[in-house]
Amino acid sequence: MGRDLRPLFEPRGVVVTGVSSHPGKFGFVTLHNLLSCGYEGAVFAVGREAGSVLGQPVLASIESLPDGAAELLVVCTPVSVNEEIIRTAAARGVRAVFVAAGGYSETGPDGIEAEARLVAMADELGLVLAGPNGQGITSPPVGLCAQIVAPYPPRGRIGVASQSGNFVSAFQNYAGQTGIGLSRSVSAGNAAATCIADYLEWFADDPETDVGLCYVEGLTDGRDFFERMATVTRRMPVVVVKGGATSGGQRAAASHTGSLASDDRVFDGMARQAGMVRTPTIEAAFDAAASFATQPLPGGDGVLVLTTAGGWGVVTADAVTSHPDLTLTALPEDLLVAVDAMLPPRWSRNNPVDLAGGETRDTIPELLDLVAAHPGIDSILQLGLGIQGNTAALTRRGPFHPDHGLERIVDYHERQERRYAEAAAAASATHSKPILVASELAVAQPDNPMVTAVRESGRLCYASADRAVAALGHMAWYAAWLRARS
Amino acid sequence: MGVPATRTLSEAASRRLVADAGVIVSDWATASDPDTAAEVAVAMGLPVVAKLCGDAIAHKTERGLVRLSLGSAADVHAAATDLLAAATEADGPVELLISTMLRGNRELIAGMVRDPQFGPCVMLGVGGVLAEAVADVAFRLAPLEDMDARDLMGDLGTQALLGEFRGEPAVDRDALVETLCALGALAADPGIVSVDLNPLIVVDGVAIAVDALVEVVDDRGDA
Numbered sequence A: 001m002g003r004d005l006r007p008l009f010e011p012r013g014v015v016v017t018g019v020s021s022h023p024g025k026f027g028f029v030t031l032h033n034l035l036s037c038g039y040e041g042a043v044f045a046v047g048r049e050a051g052s053v054l055g056q057p058v059l060a061s062i063e064s065l066p067d068g069a070a071e072l073l074v075v076c077t078p079v080s081v082n083e084e085i086i087r088t089a090a091a092r093g094v095r096a097v098f099v100a101a102g103g104y105s106e107t108g109p110d111g112i113e114a115e116a117r118l119v120a121m122a123d124e125l126g127l128v129l130a131g132p133n134g135q136g137i138t139s140p141p142v143g144l145c146a147q148i149v150a151p152y153p154p155r156g157r158i159g160v161a162s163q164s165g166n167f168v169s170a171f172q173n174y175a176g177q178t179g180i181g182l183s184r185s186v187s188a189g190n191a192a193a194t195c196i197a198d199y200l201e202w203f204a205d206d207p208e209t210d211v212g213l214c215y216v217e218g219l220t221d222g223r224d225f226f227e228r229m230a231t232v233t234r235r236m237p238v239v240v241v242k243g244g245a246t247s248g249g250q251r252a253a254a255s256h257t258g259s260l261a262s263d264d265r266v267f268d269g270m271a272r273q274a275g276m277v278r279t280p281t282i283e284a285a286f287d288a289a290a291s292f293a294t295q296p297l298p299g300g301d302g303v304l305v306l307t308t309a310g311g312w313g314v315v316t317a318d319a320v321t322s323h324p325d326l327t328l329t330a331l332p333e334d335l336l337v338a339v340d341a342m343l344p345p346r347w348s349r350n351n352p353v354d355l356a357g358g359e360t361r362d363t364i365p366e367l368l369d370l371v372a373a374h375p376g377i378d379s380i381l382q383l384g385l386g387i388q389g390n391t392a393a394l395t396r397r398g399p400f401h402p403d404h405g406l407e408r409i410v411d412y413h414e415r416q417e418r419r420y421a422e423a424a425a426a427a428s429a430t431h432s433k434p435i436l437v438a439s440e441l442a443v444a445q446p447d448n449p450m451v452t453a454v455r456e457s458g459r460l461c462y463a464s465a466d467r468a469v470a471a472l473g474h475m476a477w478y479a480a481w482l483r484a485r486s
Numbered sequence B: 001m002g003v004p005a006t007r008t009l010s011e012a013a014s015r016r017l018v019a020d021a022g023v024i025v026s027d028w029a030t031a032s033d034p035d036t037a038a039e040v041a042v043a044m045g046l047p048v049v050a051k052l053c054g055d056a057i058a059h060k061t062e063r064g065l066v067r068l069s070l071g072s073a074a075d076v077h078a079a080a081t082d083l084l085a086a087a088t089e090a091d092g093p094v095e096l097l098i099s100t101m102l103r104g105n106r107e108l109i110a111g112m113v114r115d116p117q118f119g120p121c122v123m124l125g126v127g128g129v130l131a132e133a134v135a136d137v138a139f140r141l142a143p144l145e146d147m148d149a150r151d152l153m154g155d156l157g158t159q160a161l162l163g164e165f166r167g168e169p170a171v172d173r174d175a176l177v178e179t180l181c182a183l184g185a186l187a188a189d190p191g192i193v194s195v196d197l198n199p200l201i202v203v204d205g206v207a208i209a210v211d212a213l214v215e216v217v218d219d220r221g222d223a
Helices: A026-036 A079-091 A109-125 A165-178 A196-204 A222-235 A256-260 A263-273 A282-294 A310-322 A333-340 A363-373 A387-397 A406-431 A449-456 A465-484 B011-021 B034-044 B073-086 B146-155 B173-186
Strands: A014-016 A043-046 A051-053 A056-059 A072-075 A096-099 A128-130 A136-139 A144-147 A155-162 A182-187 A211-216 A238-242 A302-307 A379-383 A435-438 B006-008 B028-031 B048-053 B066-070 B095-100 B107-115 B119-126 B137-141 B192-203 B206-209 B213-217
Touching (some): A014 A026, A014 A144, A026 A144, A079 A096, A079 A109, A155 A196, A155 A282, A165 A182, A182 A196, A196 A222, A211 A282, A222 A238, A222 A263, A222 A465, A238 A263, A238 A282, A256 B192, A263 B137, A263 B146, A302 A310, A302 A363, A333 A363, A363 A379, A363 A406, A379 A406, A379 A465, A387 A406, A387 A449, A406 A435, A406 A449, A435 A465, B011 B028, B011 B095, B011 B173, B011 B192, B034 B095, B048 B073, B066 B073, B073 B095, B107 B206, B119 B146, B119 B173, B137 B146, B146 B173, B173 B192
Parallel strands (some): A014 A043, A014 A072, A043 A056, A072 A096, A096 A128, A155 A182, A155 A211, A211 A238, A379 A435
Antiparallel strands (some): A136 A144, A136 A182, B006 B213, B028 B095, B048 B095, B107 B192, B119 B137, B192 B206, B192 B213
8 A cells, every 4th residue: 555645634733834924925825724724723833033923823943833733744944944844843743744845856956965855854754745846735624725825625526636736726726616626635746755646546545535636747657657556546536637748759769669659659558558547638637537526437338418409419429429438329219219208209319319399397307317217328418408597597687577477487497407407416326327417508607507506416517518528438438447357 | 877789680580589479470481592482482372572681681671672472483583682682791691581472451560669667568550651650559568468458459549440341351359469468578578679560461350460670689798
């Protein structure tokens, strides 16, 4: 098993160094974040000026930290003083250190030496050392926001580990936007002692985390990463974005094989062999991770497209058909007969199941349950919802509401949208199949009652049908990878 | 430190090495003179391919050292005579390599290479004259399990090429698994730097290597 990172993500007590009264400095910001996001453990501040910051007494030295009062040390002080601070903190019971401070291996030979000394000291003292030169960590299950930046993400089931702090923020921003929260996040910084694989291994055994989401640029030992990930992915899906995919390029080689072995192709093969889900973009990575975190895995590659609007069904069926890991399921005969009984004859009588406007009050919820229950259907894409919510929004804002019977119809439309979203989540949970609801309204009109209801159901409302197809494709691929190895 | 010096093995030595590991290669034999070349060609069954073969000869096609579709003993004899005459001093010891002329509409490329980040990798790709332009290739880290080899085939973008094609049966995936796993197993020898099977021709569904090039660490000391 990997290293125990519990003191980093669930510390009993936190101490921050480099705290001053200047609200723009990292020490101040970190202290602010620690005190503002619901962390219930003790928080200590160490700074050069004694006094108080944000109502918190500032200790003039780490020497004054009470024994055993803090397990996590967040270092926002310069390189020259950090070794002594860390050594003293360890003597006071600190077990994990996040070095936010820069000035280490990213700066040159002196920094490389200083970083090597940090690593040696952490080894000697048995400390978990994260960073240096990282943004920090968040751990929503314990209200911990030990970061020099914002935001603080909502709580969820995605564990983020990134070689770029900026992408940690990006994933946190998506978590805030979509409501699909994070369990932990860490910016690995220079990853001097604790690397992406260490974090993912710990996430795999973390009861708060269901899926790992990582960004990697360079790997010091690619083979080791591969072998560890191949083990992690048996227990937890891992989504990876690789930076520098197009750089590096071809090497001079005697063989054709060598000339075709670009960094990107080898990484791609490695990732697939290890069972990692690789996505080309940050938003696709979040979509995939959010899907693993909130949807059951599909039992096969077959997809049924349900739509209230013809065009969406057609283009989405095309996207499913051309996806290498998905199949557009031929509509089973008994399902066709059952749907026939529910709808006027103008419906598509095919997959995509296009209601063609023939639905009445209970059709969509009943249909969702009916198709999800069918053993021949592995997964469902639900499109074209939100139309009634959209009508309700315009009507509600217009000059005639609430008269002319508009109050009642607006309420009805909004209630229906909520029912659709709730029915999708309920059918998915009942029959243990992914049901993905996609609509541009997720972005265009995030307060549409359908969108908010999907969000409240704990699911992602996919920003487009294409993005839902991509996410479902990743789930189907991973599920098949797992099945083939079980 | 630095990258160790390497050298290539002759096609004959390369074929021996990969075939011993389990790679499926076309029928072949060596000959030292045109008379023997004609004899082994007839014994093997015409038509054949004749090539000039030697440790220092890595890229035969570029130098015109491959003669295809030789349909008679006389053709083989003439080609062998030409090839031996084309040898230069720099080529060192040479011989003739006679192999069955295989025909198929599909060509693949496969190989093993050592990646600086991830170590030994096995490649499979679409071969033929457009191979490098199309660059439909995929990799797995060696050694390969059966399943990895199957997944590697599944990664090729041009899946239609692996199915039934122009009246030919689908590619025999079991046979190709054997070749790919053999390539992965070759990586266990640290002296083997890279392997090229370029191309493999698909005959009755079976992908057969019709050329092999093995690059080894040059431990002869004078490199």
